[in-house]
Amino acid sequence: MENKKYECPLRFTMDLIGSKWKSLVLFHLLKGGMRSGELQKTLKDISNKMFTQTVRELEEDQLIQRRIFPEVPPRVEYELTPLGKSLEDILIQMDDWGRNVIEDIKKER
Amino acid sequence: MENKKYECPLRFTMDLIGSKWKSLVLFHLLKGGMRSGELQKTLKDISNKMFTQTVRELEEDQLIQRRIFPEVPPRVEYELTPLGKSLEDILIQMDDWGRNVIEDIKKER
DNA sequence: CTGTATCCTATAGGATACTG
DNA sequence: CAGTATCCTATAGGATACAG
Numbered sequence: 001m002e003n004k005k006y007e008c009p010l011r012f013t014m015d016l017i018g019s020k021w022k023s024l025v026l027f028h029l030l031k032g033g034m035r036s037g038e039l040q041k042t043l044k045d046i047s048n049k050m051f052t053q054t055v056r057e058l059e060e061d062q063l064i065q066r067r068i069f070p071e072v073p074p075r076v077e078y079e080l081t082p083l084g085k086s087l088e089d090i091l092i093q094m095d096d097w098g099r100n101v102i103e104d105i106k107k108e109r
Numbered sequence: 110m111e112n113k114k115y116e117c118p119l120r121f122t123m124d125l126i127g128s129k130w131k132s133l134v135l136f137h138l139l140k141g142g143m144r145s146g147e148l149q150k151t152l153k154d155i156s157n158k159m160f161t162q163t164v165r166e167l168e169e170d171q172l173i174q175r176r177i178f179p180e181v182p183p184r185v186e187y188e189l190t191p192l193g194k195s196l197e198d199i200l201i202q203m204d205d206w207g208r209n210v211i212e213d214i215k216k217e218r
Numbered sequence: 219c220t221g222t223a224t225c226c227t228a229t230a231g232g233a234t235a236c237t238g
Numbered sequence: 239c240a241g242t243a244t245c246c247t248a249t250a251g252g253a254t255a256c257a258g
Contacts, residue, residue, distance in 0.1 A: 009207030098118030
């Protein structure tokens with residue numbers, strides 16, 4: 001994260017959460033930590049590769065944390081860090097905004 | 110906009126404002142309408158192609174409006190629509206969030 | 219179950235030149 | 239000034255197969 005350029009703060013934020021899956025991952029983790037497979041399932045349609053890549057980058061940026069349980073079969077859980085949680089209001093507002101717009105579009109028919 | 114799929118509201122929102130330049134354009138228009146060239150200049154580093162593409166899509170999605178003044182030389186201004194303005198809180202919060210994180214990173218050195 | 223490694227395609231996006 | 243048209247490269251991202 002330290003090596004990301006930060007021309008404009010908004011751009012910086014969008015770099016962190018603006019990619020296709022990142023905001024969704026964070027959003028789904030708002031309710032609490034989740035097991036890897038479970039998280040991936042909630043993201044319907046995400047490829048295996050993108051899932052791994054997305055959580056790895058979010059972890060690098062310290063927005064989520066990865067916990068490994070030494071069990072068999074292996075078990076991994078992801079949860080928000082305090083920094084990740086600090087995005088809660090923004091994520092919820094974006095979700096609400098989208099829901100309202102969608103509703104309005106439906107009404108127009 | 111009507112033809113965008115809306116699996117998840119948050120995803121819908123991100124589709125509208127999550128691309129590289131869109132949120133920046135909206136953000137810079139919060140203070141009021143701007144002339145095309147002026148707007149493009151504030152976005153430092155945006156290519157001609159991407160600028161046109163970005164404002165066209167934002168216009169299609171009814172987040173900004175394009176006004177043409179019949180003058181010579183030609184003059185075009187862009188401004189937020191009511192729908193675009195309704196994103197103000199979100200945009201400002203994302204900008205604030207980014208600024209705070211950047212500050213924290215700097216302090217750590 | 220969790221994750222890695224390839225391969226492949228589609229798209230994003232920049233540079234440049236040109237038009238009304 | 240505002241915008242279009244090409245061409246080109248880099249990256250995003252999916253599908254599949256495989257490993258611990």
